[in-house]
Amino acid sequence: MSLRSVPQALHPVxxxxxxLAGEWRVERTVRDLTDGSxxxxxxxxxxxxxxxxxxAGLLHHESGTFTWRGTARPAERTLRxxxxxxxxxVRVEFADGRFFHDLDLRTGRWTTEHPCVRDLYRGEFEVLDADHWRTRWRVGGPAKDLLLVTEYHRPDRAGGSSGRRAR
Known part of the structure; x- marks a missing residue:
């Protein structure tokens, strides 16, 4: 089952x-499919x-603000x-070294799954161009019924820094 709604041209990586190296701006929506929150x-x-x-490898550190039901809180996570x-x-691991999922963007698109206790995370990754990629995670099970959509954009190159490592 595809989580995509509109087919788009993809950017092979x-x-x-x-x-992925460098800085990305992140915007994520989290929808509870049970109650619509x-x-x-x-x-x-x-x-x-x-x-x-x-x-070898990269440390992925995400930080920002998560707003849920009108309450904003600081949020962060770290992956390897x-x-x-x-x-x-790529092999993606949690900060403590536990396996999370594989990631292969050579076609510009990847789907994966991650069992978490009794819930199942189904993920889809799409690279839209050199400076924009997206993830969709559909989480289902007895504890959760969620859709998480994350948009990643490189900081504005006109602003002077793309966040990419020098080669």
Whole structure:
């Protein structure tokens, strides 16, 4: 089952770690499909080199504000993006090293699943161009019935910094 509503041209990414490196602006909507409640996260995600001794991979740190039912709170999370089994692909782990999901953007699109206790997270990733990508997570099970849609945009290049690492 596809989570997409409108087909769009995709941007293939031969090496996901190189593409993701740097700073991204983030806007996420979280919709509770049970009661129709909707929340919003706005902030930034920084993909920076992992600290030594982990030479390969990126540390993903997201921080911002999550507003749910009129209450705004600070929110953050950290993930690890490591080289995957296939060339150019990624292994995504939680900060504590537990496996989250694989990610392969070589076609510009990837679908994956992550079981979490009794709920199932079904994810779809789309790269729309060099500076814009999107994720959709449909979460279903006895504890949750959610749709999370996240838009990632590089900071305005006209502003002087794209957030990308120098090559």
């Amino acid at each position: 031969p090496r996901a770690l190189d593409h 909707e929340g919003r996260f706005t902030g930034t995600t920084l993909f920076s080199p992992l600290p030594a001794p982990e030479a 993006f490591l080289p995957g089994e296939a060339a150019g692909a």
